[in-house]
Amino acid sequence: MRAHRWRTGLVAVAAGLAMLVAPLVRSVPATASTAGFGQASAIRGADGSYALSWASTATAVTVTAGTSPAGGGDGVAVGSGAGTGTLTVPAGTLPATTRWYFTLTPNSGSPLVVADRSLGLPDATNFRDVGGYRTSDGHWVRMGVAYRSNKLSGLSVAEQQVLVDQHVTLDVDLRNGKERSDDPDRIPAATTYRVADVEDLSHGIDFHDGAVLTLLTALALGLLEGTGNMGQRIAYPFMVDFGGADRAYRTLLTGIAANPQATVFHCSSGKDRTGWGAAVLLTLLGVPRATVEADYLASNDYLGRADAVELSWLRAAFDEVDALYGNFDGYLHDGLGLSDATVDALRARFLA
Template structure:
């Protein structure tokens, strides 16, 4: 790009390697809903299939019990439990409740399973499948499902398709089996060379491993804006926001400004869009910074509202058990940098990451309910 500047100072290289790293409703609105003619559906058919829920979630307690809750305009909602997100195989009928209701599933009601998925079927409109967000991996506590979020156009991000996590270098045999049982077939590693060498992923045979190094120098040391200017701006904004970690305040805008990161996040999103063998998991070391921005980009592309994207980002504090694992100002600085460089988020996706309309549409077709 004409705005690209080459920076060769060792200090900036070290900064990049050690940094750890406005919703367009929905993003790419000019192209996101272009459905090829061969898959187009009549408006009445789409309306009949539309998921009518405005809120829905499943929570699992330590004793194995579940609590389901939802809000919808339906008169009644019936609930069936399945061992997979597709709802195939034998299901367990759990009963029904009102259109806005809750259903308790006591411990022992369901046979032992790695994970239960609950299909909520309203008396009109399409069903919605929910499950608990945490993957229940003790050695990777930030391992969680990216699904279960409602978009600005009323659709839902499907559970069981994409997972985010911290490093998975210490998985037990049982935890590896759990990954396979949930159909995970692709692992995308966002970490740098030294992190990968020190803590290589421990994944079972049958899961493909790919690297999408956010700090890679494979494509040179190039930035869209002068790096010194981005550095100065990030430090100033970090001080003004009261950031507890100026290194992170600096790292987030550089994930947008550094061209090597563009290639990494493009590879991640393309991998998710084209993985036709199962679900995808991606991660960095703590699963909160590079993984946090990658998740924010994915969810925004899918049309998830900004406040929901921010809530998912901040949830790393809960899963990691640290109040300051992430701060909202860090994420917002990355979104601000995308707006500053490209004018809006959609242009960042198209011109910065280089994702074409077909890939964006493939993500939406794969990960969203009708």
């Protein structure tokens, strides 16, 4: 592995220093078509209306709205449509509540629950559901199980109640000590708070490969591919190479796996350390890379900044995974130290 890593790094450095050429062209994997729902979404409008859309192999779909991510139970019928269709739920149709989940029930096959990804928290605008995505093998990532966010230090009492209503019982903080001290989380009293510092040095400074080599490779590829922020382009591979980051993401994933209720994880802006954590979780669950990248880029919209994140940064982290471990499964087990039982528990918890 070490020899392979050195060859890869040296080739990248040589290429980056020798040629400043056009960015590399990367292919986007296609999503295979399988039975059931191939697409589904619920988007809440500014006026409180909902725009639903779906595509399925069924001939008809009925839609009910409820307050539970499990669907059913308290469902209120809001309409129906063809196997592939759309439905608008006008503002005022449903009474005000923290969050509405919509159960799409086909006339053949299993139902699917979707909701608007954002919880609409004014003081945590990047607080959003990790679920609602389709995997490569046709499963769906359940909503209401895990959320990603920016810092939670400004949550009002009403916003904290939203976390209670969504059964968020675990808060995993990926920030460093100074960030935690300057802006401590404001969360419900019953929510467990856990630190998973991605920059933690308490166990020493350890890298899976030479820090200098990681730095030079990231710099060379940043020059070769182009980036609007070289510092970020360099930082992402270190979230894979640094032992402290491994411990943090292991704490995050094992915590989510063990929590029977919902979990939120966050850093300061909810885009870099949190962005990689979400990318790792979604990839572990079998979500296609193109969808993982779209979720990552959505921080630009939620934060209202076109340059909040850049796709080349995320791809640099995935490239580091391949360079160090050969594949993503190697990263999960040899890098993060996850057991098969933890991986299986996460998949059982999330996949519908």
